[in-house]
Amino acid sequence: RLRLVESGGGSVQAGGSLRLSCEASDYTDSSACMGWFRQVPGQEREGVTAMYTGTESTYYADSVKGRFTISRDIAKNKMYLQMNSLKSEDTALYYCAADPCTLVRQGVLTIADISTGEGDFATWGQGTQVTVSS
Secondary structure, eight states: OOOEEEEOOEEEETTOOEEEEEEESOOSGGGSEEEEEEEOTTSOOEEEEEEETTTTEEEEOTTTTTTEEEEEEGGGTEEEEEEOSOOGGGOEEEEEEEEOOHHHHTTSSOHHHHHTTSSOOSEEOOOEEEEEEO
């Protein structure tokens, strides 16, 4: 069974940077799509960014475009989230997620669709806290 473990969270001042890592137990079809989500207590979970390895298509939430970058190192079974120009509103618990994204492969949905509620990711990490102080 695929397992995901996040790391790299912490506290940083506004304007600073952090790099989150997500290590997958292995690379299989179960992780064809991988992404980062975040959640603040009392609020709905938000899709931050995601990637489909088949076409290297990506999704970014408007709130992070130009500041955050998703990347994968398949050889190391790792995914990264580089977060620059952090803002206090980026404070949240960040989750790594993976999915076989069958409907994306078939062209029925896009990576943006499954990142914003049209579907759901099958496997989740335990989360890593990011706190940005102003």
